[in-house]
Amino acid sequence: MSFGPIPLLSLVTDPIAILSFVIVILFAYIVYLDRKVTHLTRGKNGASLEDTIEKCIESVKKIEERNELISAHALTLQEKMSHAIRNVSTVRYKAFDQNGSNQSFSIALVNEEGNGAVISSLHAHERNNTFAKPVQNYTSTYELTEEEEQVLKEAKDAHKEAKK
Numbered sequence: 001m002s003f004g005p006i007p008l009l010s011l012v013t014d015p016i017a018i019l020s021f022v023i024v025i026l027f028a029y030i031v032y033l034d035r036k037v038t039h040l041t042r043g044k045n046g047a048s049l050e051d052t053i054e055k056c057i058e059s060v061k062k063i064e065e066r067n068e069l070i071s072a073h074a075l076t077l078q079e080k081m082s083h084a085i086r087n088v089s090t091v092r093y094k095a096f097d098q099n100g101s102n103q104s105f106s107i108a109l110v111n112e113e114g115n116g117a118v119i120s121s122l123h124a125h126e127r128n129n130t131f132a133k134p135v136q137n138y139t140s141t142y143e144l145t146e147e148e149e150q151v152l153k154e155a156k157d158a159h160k161e162a163k164k
Contacts, residue, residue: 085109085116087158089151095122108151112159114138118148 041049088109095104103123110116114137122129133142138156140148 082113083111085111087112087155087162089154089158091147091151091154093147096124104147106145106147106151108135108148108155110135110138110152110155112162114156114159118144118152120145120148 088107090105090107092102092105094102104121106118106120108116108118110118114135116135118133118135118140120131120133122131133140133144133148135152138152144152
């Protein structure tokens with residue numbers, strides 16, 4: 001047995017030396033991974049990863065419950081809004097030739113189902129007349145003037161556009 005310098009080539013070809021080197025590398029990697037896992041599970045205040053995951057799951061459940069409440073509320077609001085007067089349309093015009101300006105008007109006050117009223121005000125030099133005509137499904141049982149039909153059509157078109 002000789003205790004002199006070991007040739008480098010014999011270390012590279014010696015299976016025990018190679019295996020020892022691989023074991024040292026694996027041991028160093030295991031220590032590295034152990035430190036990473038310990039750091040990951042330690043948490044900010046010493047809490048475990050399992051506690052953090054449980055808190056996240058609870059938060060998700062609360063968010064889902066809240067979303068269900070919000071969805072139900074949105075459906076209720078949508079139902080109420082369909083009955084509300086929306087997209088009011090107005091037109092001003094000169095009803096009589098004697099008037100000097102467009103002081104007469106027609107206004108459509110209907111919900112998106114076309115129910116409500118058309119109100120018209122006719123301004124003459126000596127008087128002012130106001131008429132209200134009920135509307136169902138964008139039609140009236142009373143005869144509508146050209147201006148009243150115009151504002152009703154504009155309101156209907158606005159409702160169609162809003163539904164898109």
